[in-house]
Amino acid sequence: xxxxxxxxxxxxxxxxxxxxxxxxxxxxxxxxxxxxxxxxxxxxxxxxxxxxxxxxxxxxxxxxxxxxxxxxxxxxxxxxxxxxxxxxxxxxxxxxxxxxxxxxxxxxxxxxxxxxxxxxxxxxxxxxxxxxxxxxxxxxxxxxxxxxxxxxxxxxxxxxxxxxxxxxxxxxxxxxxxxxxxxxxxxxxxxxxxxxxxxxxxxxxxxxxxxxxxx
Numbered sequence: 001x002x003x004x005x006x007x008x009x010x011x012x013x014x015x016x017x018x019x020x021x022x023x024x025x026x027x028x029x030x031x032x033x034x035x036x037x038x039x040x041x042x043x044x045x046x047x048x049x050x051x052x053x054x055x056x057x058x059x060x061x062x063x064x065x066x067x068x069x070x071x072x073x074x075x076x077x078x079x080x081x082x083x084x085x086x087x088x089x090x091x092x093x094x095x096x097x098x099x100x101x102x103x104x105x106x107x108x109x110x111x112x113x114x115x116x117x118x119x120x121x122x123x124x125x126x127x128x129x130x131x132x133x134x135x136x137x138x139x140x141x142x143x144x145x146x147x148x149x150x151x152x153x154x155x156x157x158x159x160x161x162x163x164x165x166x167x168x169x170x171x172x173x174x175x176x177x178x179x180x181x182x183x184x185x186x187x188x189x190x191x192x193x194x195x196x197x198x199x200x201x202x203x204x205x206x207x208x209x210x211x212x213x214x215x
Contacts, residue, residue: 057209067113152172
């Protein structure tokens with residue numbers, strides 16, 4: 001799917017489901033870097049080091065089962081001043097699951113995060129970004145906001161060069177953008193390679209960085 005098509009999809013989602021947050025309104029020169037699918041025992045610490053070097057804060061949507069395997073990384077994320085979000089326990093296609101199963105995935109991940117950090121998550125991102133409207137009452141019941149994105153970096157693409165990922169991300173990023181990256185990638189190391197150049201260019205374009213806690 002081309003960049004322009006992705007942009008159209010996000011705009012349609014925001015119109016049809018106004019309670020799904022794809023970008024942050026009234027956020028001049030502020031953008032939100034988000035990392036999905038971790039924590040990863042090698043990649044997450046490297047990303048934390050890069051963020052520290054450039055003195056910016058970001059948000060990590062973590063999976064429950066990986067958080068259970070790497071609880072020390074949850075503590076590192078919080079200690080560094082970043083935000084934690086809930087990405088469900090597994091990486092299943094939740095839109096195909098009964099609503100009780102979806103609720104179980106969210107609450108189990110919330111429990112693991114709270115147990116190891118003392119933080120109660122209040123932002124949920126479904127795996128793959130796909131959801132069914134029936135999730136809304138569950139999110140409201142447990143006081144969650146549904147956070148998606150409007151800039152897909154495609155850092156998971158093994159055949160994309162660093163230059164291509166940076167260029168298309170810069171082109172798509174505007175004030176209020178929520179940018180999707182990954183801190184767990186078992187196919188390549190693209191995110192680690194891309195992130196320093198991406199941050200430098202975004203800063204040069206005058207952007208500041210926020211976390212989902214501001215949403």
